Amino acid sequence: VILVDTRSGVRTLTLNRPDKLNAANNDLILTLTRELQAADADDSVRVIVVTAAGRGFCAGQDLGDVSGDHVDFTHHLNTTYNPLIRALRNTGKPVITAVNGIAAGAGASLGLAGDIRLWAQSAAMTQVFSNIALIPDSGSTWFLPRLVGYHRAFELMAFAQKVTADDALKLGLCEHVFPDETFHADVQAYAERLAARPANALKLTKQALQASMTGTLDDALDQESVLQQKAGDSWEHKEGLSAFAEKRPANFVK
Numbered sequence: 662v663i664l665v666d667t668r669s670g671v672r673t674l675t676l677n678r679p680d681k682l683n684a685a686n687n688d689l690i691l692t693l694t695r696e697l698q699a700a701d702a703d704d705s706v707r708v709i710v711v712t713a714a715g716r717g718f719c720a721g722q723d724l725g726d727v728s729g730d731h732v733d734f735t736h737h738l739n740t741t742y743n744p745l746i747r748a749l750r751n752t753g754k755p756v757i758t759a760v761n762g763i764a765a766g767a768g769a770s771l772g773l774a775g776d777i778r779l780w781a782q783s784a785a786m787t788q789v790f791s792n793i794a795l796i797p798d799s800g801s802t803w804f805l806p807r808l809v810g811y812h813r814a815f816e817l818m819a820f821a822q823k824v825t826a827d828d829a830l831k832l833g834l835c836e837h838v839f840p841d842e843t844f845h846a847d848v849q850a851y852a853e854r855l856a857a858r859p860a861n862a863l864k865l866t867k868q869a870l871q872a873s874m875t876g877t878l879d880d881a882l883d884q885e886s887v888l889q890q891k892a893g894d895s896w897e898h899k900e901g902l903s904a905f906a907e908k909r910p911a912n913f914v915k
């Protein structure tokens with residue numbers, strides 16, 4: 662259900678149930694979670710890409726698996742999607758969600774959860790949950806209002822509106838849109854550029870930014886002073902300074 666490929670420090674995890682638009686069954690969610698943890702622990706991996714096979718990114722929960730009178734939604738979320746989103750957010754490595762097609766429901770949440778979001782021109786997102794009278798989950802109630810504000814988030818959720826790639830770019834739901842024909846190659850090239858950046862500094866940057874999402878300016882200033890020490894003590898910083906003095910590009914990959 663998940664294809665794993667590593668090239669030039671980039672670990673690509675590809676959701677692979679294309680005929681179901683990569684709808685998420687337990688196997689897919691748990692395998693993706695394990696692969697994210699494995700990528701986090703593997704020193705040869707500098708950037709993680711989550712993308713998908715076929716014309717869809719992820720159609721959310723596989724609805725074939727959760728019908729019946731007494732679905733334990735709380736247990737389901739706590740044992741599947743919530744550990745997945747935590748694994749994705751907790752890795753110190755940059756995660757790119759490369760949204761190649763429709764991202765619906767929990768698939769939309771997954772698409773929003775990356776540090777960098779790259780979309781194909783034909784990709785779209787829908788907070789489809791209200792179509793089946795559920796609430797947005799897997800982090801969408803946290804991610805979306807931080808990106809577009811409370812009111813626009815509510816409207817997108819209430820009507821399950823489909824957001825196109827061009828609109829996503831304007832709304833800040835993605836950083837770049839690439840042509841469909843070259844999408845996976847463009848994502849790989851982008852990821853390799855990111856993999857050449859200083860890994861320790863990016864890890865600390867993620868830590869500071871994530872803390873800032875829930876903290877005050879005073880908290881952020883305190884945090885910066887502590888984490889800057891860690892960055893400044895690293896070989897990466899020395900290399901950056903030497904490269905500047907010698908007027909050459911820095912080499913942050915050992």
Ligand code: LHQ
Nearest residue numbers: 680681682684720721722723724725727737765766767789
């Ligand atoms: C699917 C699915 C799918 C199975 C397309 N399941 N087969 C929920 C419950 C419990 C606990 C926790 O959390 C959640 C979180 C959630 O994610 S709730 C939201 C679940 N997702 C949906 O409600 C989305 C349902 N799908 C759609 O609305 C459409 O398929 C979208 C808008 C994604 C794509 O539309 P189209 O491009 O028109 O494709 P399609 O509808 O023709 O789908 C293609 C095939 O994929 C089709 O199968 P078939 O055998 O007819 O070719 C669909 O049945 C299947 N598929 N989504 N979630």
